[in-house]
Amino acid sequence: GNSVTQMEGPVTLSEEAFLTINCTYTATGYPSLFWYVQYPGEGLQLLLKATKADDKGSNKGFEATYRKETTSFHLEKGSVQVSDSAVYFCALAGGSNYKLTFGKGTLLTVNP
């Protein structure tokens, strides 16, 4: 079946540091890939997505590139802010009903 493995947290960075959160997946066919973010006390929000190989999703300074050859969708940001502190979930949608399969989440804390 489909599965997502993402970097174990927590991750603690200083403001303006570079961020990478690794995500790899196992899936049949050609899934769509997503990063969702959960800010403290809030619901899950879509951060970015990519629907085919070599696509790059981007939003709010975050980027991730769909790499089919390495089955990866790593999240990056060049300069994090305190407001980026949240839990980040990598997910894929595949199969006949495009069911979402999530990773376990990575807690990011950014200190001023």
Added chain:
Amino acid sequence: EAGVAQSPRYKIIEKRQSVAFWCNPISGHATLYWYQQILGQGPKLLIQFQNNGVVDDSQLPKDRFSAERLKGVDSTLKIQPAKLEDSAVYLCASSLDRLARGETQYFGPGTRLLVL
């Protein structure tokens, strides 16, 4: 545009009691999902509706969980009887069309359930 609404936000019950959660999806969204998110884990799909029909309930513990979506809009998820391991956040999400590649799911704030 109003988001996905859920109620209640918090619920505390004792084991063997019953509980129900309500979800109102974004207007016009045909597909509705219920997820269970246990602390420290990613959300797990329990059931998926397309309009008022069930598309996928393969991970729904049917001996104690039930869900319905009457008239293809609001939905309720029920647990009866609850067990300690049902303590989790229950998330409702909706999307325009489950068959569209890359379709975005929009999540509600969730209901946090504690079973004592």
